[in-house]
Amino acid sequence: MFVFRLLILLVLAYFFLLIIYMFFFRKRTERLKRSQEHPDQEQELVRCFHCQSYLPKTEAVSSHGYYFCQEECARRFVMLRNQEVSKVDNNGSSR
Numbered sequence: 312m313f314v315f316r317l318l319i320l321l322v323l324a325y326f327f328l329l330i331i332y333m334f335f336f337r338k339r340t341e342r343l344k345r346s347q348e349h350p351d352q353e354q355e356l357v358r359c360f361h362c363q364s365y366l367p368k369t370e371a372v373s374s375h376g377y378y379f380c381q382e383e384c385a386r387r388f389v390m391l392r393n394q395e396v397s398k399v400d401n402n403g404s405s406r
């Protein structure tokens with residue numbers, strides 16, 4: 312009798328775990344499916360360091376560790392930064 316009761320308990324526990332597993336598994340697959348259906352919404356946006364405009368990371372130009380919307384912005388940023396650096400150097404040497 313004790314063995315019979317234990318068997319029922321085991322079967323119940325098995326189904327209980329199965330339901331929990333299915334619940335979590337379905338949630339995970341739904342989330343996976345959703346991200347596959349809308350890849351555009353998941354796409355990361357980056358900001359051009361020079362003109363502050365937002366654009367998809369795949370279309371951005373990466374330079375000096377920053378993102379730019381086009382080569383022109385990257386060039387201007389480098390030009391401005393070089394001016395800043397030379398200004399700082401002049402200040403440092405005059406003191």
Ligand SMILES: [Zn+2]
Nearest residue numbers: 359362380384
């Ligand atoms: Zn730009």
